[in-house]
Every structure is written in C-alpha cells, then in structure tokens.
Amino acid sequence: MTxxxxxxxxxxxxxxxxxxxxxxxxxxxxxxxxxxxxxxxRGHNGSGxxxxxxxxxxxxxxxxGEVRYSGAGQDQNDGAERHYLGxxxxxxxxxxxxxxxxxxxxxxxxxxxxxxxxxxxVGLAGREQVPGRGLSAGQKRRLALVRLLVEPRPVWLLxxxxxxxxxxxxxxxxxLVAEHRARGGMVIAAIHGExxxxxxxxxxxxxxxxxxx
Amino acid sequence: xxxxxxxxxxELKLAWSGGxxxxxPVGFFAAACSITPFAVGNAVExxxxxxxxxxxxxxxxxxxxPMERLFQADLEDGTLDAYAGSGIGMEGIAFxxxxxxxxxxxxxxxxxxxxxxxxxxxxxxASLFVIGASLVGSAAFFFFGSIGAGLAAGMRRGGLLIALIxxxxxxxxxxxGAAALYAAATGEAWTSSLMLTGAAALFGVxxxxxxxxxxxxxxxx
Numbered sequence: 001m002t003x004x005x006x007x008x009x010x011x012x013x014x015x016x017x018x019x020x021x022x023x024x025x026x027x028x029x030x031x032x033x034x035x036x037x038x039x040x041x042r043g044h045n046g047s048g049x050x051x052x053x054x055x056x057x058x059x060x061x062x063x064x065g066e067v068r069y070s071g072a073g074q075d076q077n078d079g080a081e082r083h084y085l086g087x088x089x090x091x092x093x094x095x096x097x098x099x100x101x102x103x104x105x106x107x108x109x110x111x112x113x114x115x116x117x118x119x120x121x122v123g124l125a126g127r128e129q130v131p132g133r134g135l136s137a138g139q140k141r142r143l144a145l146v147r148l149l150v151e152p153r154p155v156w157l158l159x160x161x162x163x164x165x166x167x168x169x170x171x172x173x174x175x176l177v178a179e180h181r182a183r184g185g186m187v188i189a190a191i192h193g194e195x196x197x198x199x200x201x202x203x204x205x206x207x208x209x210x211x212x213x
Numbered sequence: 214x215x216x217x218x219x220x221x222x223x224e225l226k227l228a229w230s231g232g233x234x235x236x237x238p239v240g241f242f243a244a245a246c247s248i249t250p251f252a253v254g255n256a257v258e259x260x261x262x263x264x265x266x267x268x269x270x271x272x273x274x275x276x277x278x279p280m281e282r283l284f285q286a287d288l289e290d291g292t293l294d295a296y297a298g299s300g301i302g303m304e305g306i307a308f309x310x311x312x313x314x315x316x317x318x319x320x321x322x323x324x325x326x327x328x329x330x331x332x333x334x335x336x337x338x339a340s341l342f343v344i345g346a347s348l349v350g351s352a353a354f355f356f357f358g359s360i361g362a363g364l365a366a367g368m369r370r371g372g373l374l375i376a377l378i379x380x381x382x383x384x385x386x387x388x389x390g391a392a393a394l395y396a397a398a399t400g401e402a403w404t405s406s407l408m409l410t411g412a413a414a415l416f417g418v419x420x421x422x423x424x425x426x427x428x429x430x431x432x433x434x
Contacts, residue, residue: 087291
C-alpha cells in the first residue's frame with residue numbers, strides 16, 4: 001500500500017445493525033472517519049463494542065447496513081488496510097516472545113529486524129527468550145501490540161488495548177495511537193477509563209436496540 | 214502468500230517442538246496393529262485375511278486423532294481472529310495448517326507402517342509400496358479430516374462430531390486403499406487401486422481447504 005492511499009483512506013459506516021442470536025445489539029449506526037482521526041467506543045459491557053469492532057474487521061457479519069473502506073478512489077475491503085487486536089492476545093504458549101514477533105513479521109512479508117525493533121518499542125526487550133506461557137497478562141498484551149508495529153496499516157481496530165497493562169503500558173498505547181494518527185492512520189478502539197487525546201467518542205449503549213421477530 | 218507460507222512453517226515447528234505432536238497418533242497406530250494378532254488369532258491365514266484391512270482402519274483412526282486440536286487451539290487463543298482480521302484467506306490458513314500437520318504426523322505414520330505390515334504377515338518385498346500407500350492414504354485422511362476439524366473447532370469435545378462428519382468422507386479412500394493393500398499382500402497388481410486412492414487424496418487436498426475455510430469463518434463469526 002502506498003503512502004498516498006494511507007492518508008486518503010476513509011471509513012464510512014451506514015445504517016449498521018448488529019445482532020447476536022435473537023437480540024439486536026444496536027441499529028441505525030452511521031459515522032464517517034477520515035485519516036488521522038480516532039474513535040473511542042464507549043458503553044457498558046455487552047452493549048456491542050466488541051461486535052462492532054469485529055464487524056469492522058470483517059470477522060462477524062452485520063445484521064444490516066454497510067461498512068466501506070474507501071481511499072484513493074478505490075474500494076479497499078480486502079482486509080489489507082486494517083489490523084484487528086481482539087481481547088485475546090493470539091499468544092502461543094510454547095513459542096518464545098521473539099519467535100512470535102518474528103513470525104508476525106514474516107507473516108506480513110517483513111524482515112525479522114522489524115520484529116526486534118517492535119519488541120523494544122513495546123518494552124519486551126530482555127524478554128525475548130521467554131515462552132508465551134511465562135509472560136504475564138500485560139506482557140502478552142504488549143506482544144500483541146507488536147503486530148501493529150511490524151506492518152504499517154492505516155486502520156487499527158483495538159478491543160480494549162489497555163486491558164491488563166500497567167500505567168506505563170497505557171501511556172505506550174496512547175503514544176502509539178498518537179503517532180499512528182500523526183502519520184495519517186485511523187484508530188477505532190473500545191476502551192474503558194482514560195481515552196486518547198483529541199478522540200471522537202461513540203457511546204454504543206446509547207444506540208437503539210431491538211429484538212428479531 | 215507470505216502469510217500462508219509463514220503459517221505453514223510455524224505449524225511445522227509447533228508440531229515438532231510441542232512435545233511431539235506425532236507421538237499419540239503413531240503410538241495409537243502401532244498399538245492397534247500390535248494387538249490385532251491377539252484378537253484375530255496369530256494363525257498366518259487369519260492375519261493374511263484381517264491384517265491389511267485392520268492396518269488401513271488403524272491408519273484412518275490415527276489420522277483422526279490430531280484433528281480435534283487442528284484449529285481449536287488457534288480459535289481459543291485468538292490467533293484465528295488475528296489471521297482473519299488481517300485479511301488473509303482462510304483457505305490458505307486451512308491448507309497450510311493441514312499440510313504441516315500431515316508432514317509432522319502422516320510421514321511418521323508412513324515410516325512405521327512397513328514394520329506393522331510385516332508384523333501382520335504382509336510380504337516384506339511390498340514394504341516400499343506400503344510406505345507409499347500410507348503416505349497417500351494419510352494425506353486423504355488428514356485433508357478430509359480438516360473439514361470435520363473446521364466444523365467442530367468451536368465446540369468442546371468436538372472429537373466425536375469430527376468422527377461422525379469425517380468417516381463418510383473416508384469411505385472412498387478406505388475402499389481403494391484397503392483394496393490396494395490386499396492386492397499387494399497376495400502379490401496381485403495394486404497399481405489401479407493405489408491410483409484411485411491417490412485420486413481420492415487429490416480430491417481431498419483440492420476441496421477440503423475451501424470447506425474448512427467456510428467452517429472456520431462461521432466459527433469465528
């Protein structure tokens with residue numbers, strides 16, 4: 001992906017509705033997010049923040065409505081424009097931290113040196129040879145953040161990225177998000193507690209709910 | 214493309230390093246064939262009648278054993294979400310994982326097969342053929358099995374479901390593979406039966422990644 005298409009990317013969500021079983025979590029959601037913007041998803045547990053993120057990531061099918069990533073005049077709904085960090089860290093217990101970081105670098109077709117830099121950045125220097133099962137919850141989360149850094153992609157979809165992180169780790173996520181936005185990236189994050197500076201907010205629990213008949 | 218290749222390499226390493234993923238299927242295969250003489254009697258005629266068939270059944274069931282964990286671990290720890298969320302095709306993931314597990318487990322199964330074959334009174338000169346047939350057969354069993362593995366990935370104790378879904382898909386490989394083994398045991402021509410087994414395996418390799426991918430997309434939905 002070229003730099004120009006990164007900066008001109010736009011996410012449009014039109015009349016989106018999400019359902020789980022027979023319950024409509026929310027409907028009639030409209031928003032538009034441009035390059036450099038971030039959106040915080042707020043709302044109580046079970047209001048549909050994670051589901052919304054999964055829909056935006058293409059993992060879960062929406063009940064109705066449309067999600068469009070468009071930029072540089074062409075549709076980019078092939079998934080190559082986004083990173084999704086769910087509440088599960090995708091950390092393998094038997095692989096060392098360094099192996100997993102290197103795996104993600106190779107997975108995205110990058111050089112392994114990128115993974116080493118990313119590990120330093122997320123504060124895992126000195127923990128390279130620790131297997132996944134020996135990492136704390138916060139360290140696992142930091143290892144998940146490595147995915148964002150090894151491959152630059154314009155859209156970050158983060159599901160509670162600061163969960164399990166210490167104060168320094170929360171600061172790190174805030175910094176990464178700010179840098180990403182400064183480069184023209186966009187961030188959508190479900191978050192509790194302190195948010196990101198200059199971020200728009202969407203209260204998912206304020207959206208209309210319903211039931212399927 | 215780099216995505217699927219790196220997943221293949223990773224799975225291969227995980228299968229070798231994680232306490233020997235092949236140990237259970239290989240042990241099961243060896244045990245099932247070893248106790249056969251105790252059940253059917255150790256008279257040579259009995260073993261000649263039962264041996265090839267039992268061996269082929271044992272190969273099929275050993276190949277089913279690793280299927281329960283094939284996709285389940287990745288689904289549980291969020292790896293499958295990470296793959297799918299990065300826009301890579303699930304077909305490539307399903308193929309890479311199944312292929313890696315077949316190499317890690319199917320090849321060891323094929324390597325020990327001549328020993329079991331001779332133990333069941335098969336002619337030793339057919340040993341190379343048995344290795345080849347086991348390779349082809351286990352490829353078919355693994356790839357057809359991956360469909361069941363995908364469908365049961367989101368379930369606890371999905372093993373029984375995998376067996377129920379997969380066993381009907383095993384029937385062509387079962388028939389042609391066992392026919393080839395019996396032909397080799399009696400010194401008849403086994404080429405056509407083995408080629409039909411190969412055809413079943415190729416069909417499985419070509420189609421199962423698509424079916425497994427569809428199942429996995431539903432599992433993460």
